[in-house]
Amino acid sequence: MTQSSDKMYLEVLKEINYLIHADDLKSGDRLPSERELSDRLDVGRSSVREALRALELLELIETRPGGGTYIKAAGGRRLVEIIASFILKEDKAREDLGETRLIVEKEAIRLACQRASIEDLEAWKAVLNDYRKKVEKGETPVEEDYLFHSMLVKCSHNHLLHHIWIPLVEYSKAALEESLARSGRPILSLYEHERIYEAVLQRDAAKAVEELSAHLQNSAF
Amino acid sequence: MTQSSDKMYLEVLKEINYLIHADDLKSGDRLPSERELSDRLDVGRSSVREALRALELLELIETRPGGGTYIKAAGGRRLVEIIASFILKEDKAREDLGETRLIVEKEAIRLACQRASIEDLEAWKAVLNDYRKKVEKGETPVEEDYLFHSMLVKCSHNHLLHHIWIPLVEYSKAALEESLARSGRPILSLYEHERIYEAVLQRDAAKAVEELSAHLQNSAF
DNA sequence: TGTACGAAATTGGTCTGACCAATTTCAAAC
DNA sequence: GTTTGAAATTGGTCAGACCAATTTCGTACA
Numbered sequence A, B: 001m002t003q004s005s006d007k008m009y010l011e012v013l014k015e016i017n018y019l020i021h022a023d024d025l026k027s028g029d030r031l032p033s034e035r036e037l038s039d040r041l042d043v044g045r046s047s048v049r050e051a052l053r054a055l056e057l058l059e060l061i062e063t064r065p066g067g068g069t070y071i072k073a074a075g076g077r078r079l080v081e082i083i084a085s086f087i088l089k090e091d092k093a094r095e096d097l098g099e100t101r102l103i104v105e106k107e108a109i110r111l112a113c114q115r116a117s118i119e120d121l122e123a124w125k126a127v128l129n130d131y132r133k134k135v136e137k138g139e140t141p142v143e144e145d146y147l148f149h150s151m152l153v154k155c156s157h158n159h160l161l162h163h164i165w166i167p168l169v170e171y172s173k174a175a176l177e178e179s180l181a182r183s184g185r186p187i188l189s190l191y192e193h194e195r196i197y198e199a200v201l202q203r204d205a206a207k208a209v210e211e212l213s214a215h216l217q218n219s220a221f
Numbered sequence C: 001t002g003t004a005c006g007a008a009a010t011t012g013g014t015c016t017g018a019c020c021a022a023t024t025t026c027a028a029a030c
Numbered sequence D: 001g002t003t004t005g006a007a008a009t010t011g012g013t014c015a016g017a018c019c020a021a022t023t024t025c026g027t028a029c030a
Helices: A010-020 A036-039 A045-057 A079-087 A091-115 A118-134 A141-156 A161-171 A173-181 A183-203 A205-218 B008-022 B033-041 B045-057 B075-087 B089-117 B118-136 B142-154 B159-170 B173-181 B185-201 B205-218
Strands: A061-064 A068-072 B061-064 B068-071
Touching: A010 A036, A010 A045, A010 B185, A036 A045, A045 A061, A045 B045, A045 B173, A045 B185, A079 B142, A091 A141, A091 A161, A091 A183, A091 B045, A091 B089, A141 A161, A141 A183, A161 B089, A161 B173, A173 A183, A183 A205, B008 B033, B008 B045, B033 B045, B045 B061, B075 B089, B089 B142, B089 B159, B089 B185, B118 B142, B118 B159, B118 B185, B142 B159, B142 B185, B159 B173, B173 B185, B185 B205
Parallel strands: none
Antiparallel strands: A061 A068, B061 B068
């Protein structure tokens, strides 16, 4: 543990990562206790905790007092909030964000046209229906809008693309809320969502991309 | 400091974030010392350190022994590596990787055709020349191949896209080495690189995408 | 007055130990 | 076999010690 110039917590992270790969640990599996890691790696418990806090913030692990430390399915939402507050102080970053989101969603919808299963499309339709109900009640469908786009990217069946997309859309949340708060925008957005959905249902990639691009532009993100 | 159900380190993160915004701190600015934060926030120094380690891993801050803690320009490379190492344990993930890399590079090269500056193109040409020299010496141009593609994505002038691309290509490194080790592949790859570069020089997006796609396919990643 | 040097102070890095709350495990009783 | 309670284990927080690295400050000298 003294062979490297890295800080202890980084060494601990490496060992944890190695352990996960060596033991083929998956989401839900339990890591050794803090004290055991401390003994095993011959470092102080504080160093172990520092490493674990870093992983916890990334939502890669979950700690339960008295229960232990568990691997978590990769999420990243809180992480995104934190990064956003540091990053989005520059105008260039905002431009790149919008552009990158468009790139990811356009490619995702192309793949969705090939790969969306019947079940996918039914789940997506349900989300669309929830959106309509919200709009009819005069409420702002922020969460439903998120879910609509999330389904879109999930229908690509490229998990990595979805992971990349999540932080992108989180950054756009504030802009989305403003957009949907504009008079008449929710019903128009619903209309656009329906056209996007129909294009994917018809497996028409060119039309889907066209409708999606128009939608994102009209949303003024 | 005892008003919330959150863990201490999360409370500390919130306060640090508040401090940064309140004092309009920028990259390079110094945060209060660990001991000062500990006093100010009425928490143990360990809790402060746990919070700082989490931010450090995100490369949002930099700590210098004896010197203090500084805000860093947002990087994110290590972050992405760590997330990827957790995500990329599944076969499906590997398929998604190749596909996602193709998506990112194709979109990047489209943007490069619009945005590459004269300086960009000169730097890229220099990389291509290094590649040629390596091949003529009979050496395997692994690093030069990486740099060629990195330049390609940088010419898009979308920093975010480049950040996303880096881990994608890191995970393709092994496959790249195998590919370039095949007899005759380096010279062929050089030829393909030149055609890609020429297309971007001509600002011909369709041709650039076509040449790039063929190249990535021939590389058999 | 300006510069150089050394000591003191400050800062981050690591470890240990104490103690508490939450959970899990284990043994005994029924 | 089930239930209950005690003991053990686990994470959470804090304090303190001590070391290495850096910064600051005071003094001496030109």
